[in-house]
Amino acid sequence: MQNLDSKTLRVGVVGLGYAGEQHLKNFVRVPNVEAVALAGLEEGRLRELGGRYGVRNLYRSWEELVARDDLDAVSIGAPNHLHAPIAIAALKGGKHVLCEKPLARTGAEAEGIVRAAKEADRAVHIAFTQRERGDVQALKRHVEEGNLGRIYHAKATWMRRNGIPGMGGWFTSKEMAGGGPLIDLGVHMIDMALYLMDEPEVETVSCATYAELGPRGRGGRTDFGLMQGDSPYEVEDLATAFIRLAGGATLNLEAGWAVYRESSDDFGVTLYGTDGGAEMKVKNYGTRDTVRIYTDVAGVPAVVTPEIEPREGHLAVVRRFVETIRSGDWAGQFGEDGLRRARIIDACYASALENREVSLTDVAGREAV
Numbered sequence: 001m002q003n004l005d006s007k008t009l010r011v012g013v014v015g016l017g018y019a020g021e022q023h024l025k026n027f028v029r030v031p032n033v034e035a036v037a038l039a040g041l042e043e044g045r046l047r048e049l050g051g052r053y054g055v056r057n058l059y060r061s062w063e064e065l066v067a068r069d070d071l072d073a074v075s076i077g078a079p080n081h082l083h084a085p086i087a088i089a090a091l092k093g094g095k096h097v098l099c100e101k102p103l104a105r106t107g108a109e110a111e112g113i114v115r116a117a118k119e120a121d122r123a124v125h126i127a128f129t130q131r132e133r134g135d136v137q138a139l140k141r142h143v144e145e146g147n148l149g150r151i152y153h154a155k156a157t158w159m160r161r162n163g164i165p166g167m168g169g170w171f172t173s174k175e176m177a178g179g180g181p182l183i184d185l186g187v188h189m190i191d192m193a194l195y196l197m198d199e200p201e202v203e204t205v206s207c208a209t210y211a212e213l214g215p216r217g218r219g220g221r222t223d224f225g226l227m228q229g230d231s232p233y234e235v236e237d238l239a240t241a242f243i244r245l246a247g248g249a250t251l252n253l254e255a256g257w258a259v260y261r262e263s264s265d266d267f268g269v270t271l272y273g274t275d276g277g278a279e280m281k282v283k284n285y286g287t288r289d290t291v292r293i294y295t296d297v298a299g300v301p302a303v304v305t306p307e308i309e310p311r312e313g314h315l316a317v318v319r320r321f322v323e324t325i326r327s328g329d330w331a332g333q334f335g336e337d338g339l340r341r342a343r344i345i346d347a348c349y350a351s352a353l354e355n356r357e358v359s360l361t362d363v364a365g366r367e368a369v
Helices: 018-027 043-053 062-067 080-092 107-120 134-144 181-196 313-327 336-354 360-368
Strands: 009-014 033-039 057-059 073-076 096-100 124-127 151-160 202-210 238-245 250-256 265-273 277-283 291-297 300-304
Touching (some): 009 018, 009 313, 018 313, 033 043, 033 062, 062 080, 096 107, 096 313, 107 124, 124 313, 134 181, 151 181, 181 202, 181 250, 181 336, 202 336
Parallel strands (some): 096 124
Antiparallel strands (some): 265 277
16 A cells, blocks of 8 residues: 555545534545545435535445445444444455444453454544543643542533434434444543543442433424434433442533423533642533632632633544554554443443443453353
8 A cells, every 4th residue: 555644635424414524525625635425325425415515426225335455444424333344344354443332342342342442453443522621631731730639520511401312213213223322422521531641440330321302202302304214212312320449539420411400411520639620511512611720729719710712522532543544553553442331321221121230340341251
C-alpha cells in the first residue's frame, strides 16, 4: 500500500441515518479524504445523500461496499447489531474502521472487533463525540493540571423528557440495539466521566433499569422518521447505576430517554476532588456558559466560569481518525476504549437483571465461557 501520508484516503460509509450522515459530511470536509462509497437500505435516502456529498458508488448492501479492495477505511453509522459484522469484515479486508458508539451490543462482540483489529493491524476508533466538546476539553485540562486534586466521586447524567428515538424502530429493539438509553446515552456519559478521571478501572456496578413510559407509547421523538416502526418496545427508558472504581472513587450514572421532568434534552458531569470541584451542565446541546469550577481563593469559596471555545464533535473524531491512519502508528488504538465501555454496559444490564451488585471480572469471565 502507498504511503497514506501522500495519497488521498479513500473511505466507504455504511448507514444513512443521523450518524451515517455525520460521518459522511465530515469526511468530505477533511483535506485529501474522498468518500468513495455509501451503503444503506433506503434507496431514496441513499441517492439523496450520495448526490449531496458527491459519492459516486452507492450500494444497498454493506457487504458489497466492504468487499471493495480500493478502500483504506470503512466508517460505520449503521444500527448497533451491524457494528460487529461490518467492522470485522472490514478489518479482515485490511481496512481501518471508524465506528459509531457503542462499539458493539455486548462485550463479547466488542472483543471480537478488537481481536480482529489486532490480527489485521488496523486502527479502530469509536465516535465518542461528547468528549471532543470544548467544555469537556477545558475540564480535562483542569484535571490534568491538578486543580481539582484527587477526584473521589463523580456524577454523570443524560436525561430527556420526550427523547425515545423512534417508537417501534431499531432503537427500541433489544436484538438490534442491545438496550435503551443506557447503551445509547449512558455510554457517552461513562466515556466522558472516565476520560475526565484518567481512566480508572471499574470494579463493580449496581444498576436498575425501568420501562415505564415507552411501553405505553409515551416519550417518543417525532423527528426520527427513519426509525419508526410497529415492533414492540423492548428496552428500558431509564437507567441508573452506582459504579465503584479502583482506588476507592465512585461514579453515579443516570440515563433516560423519557421521564416526567422539564421538557429539555440535558446532559452533564460533576466532579468532586480533594482540592476543587467542577460542574458541567449542558441544556439542549448548548455550548455557552456550561462549566463552573469550584475552588478557594484566599480562604474564601470562589466560582470560576471559564470561557469555552466550541468544538465540533464528529469533525474532531474524523480528523483524529484520519491523523492516526496517516501517522502509520496505531498501537493501542484497536478499539480497546470501546471494549471497556461495552463491558461496563454488560455489567450494568446484568446487575439490573439479577438485582444485585456485579463485578466486572465476573462479566469478563462469563464472556470467556
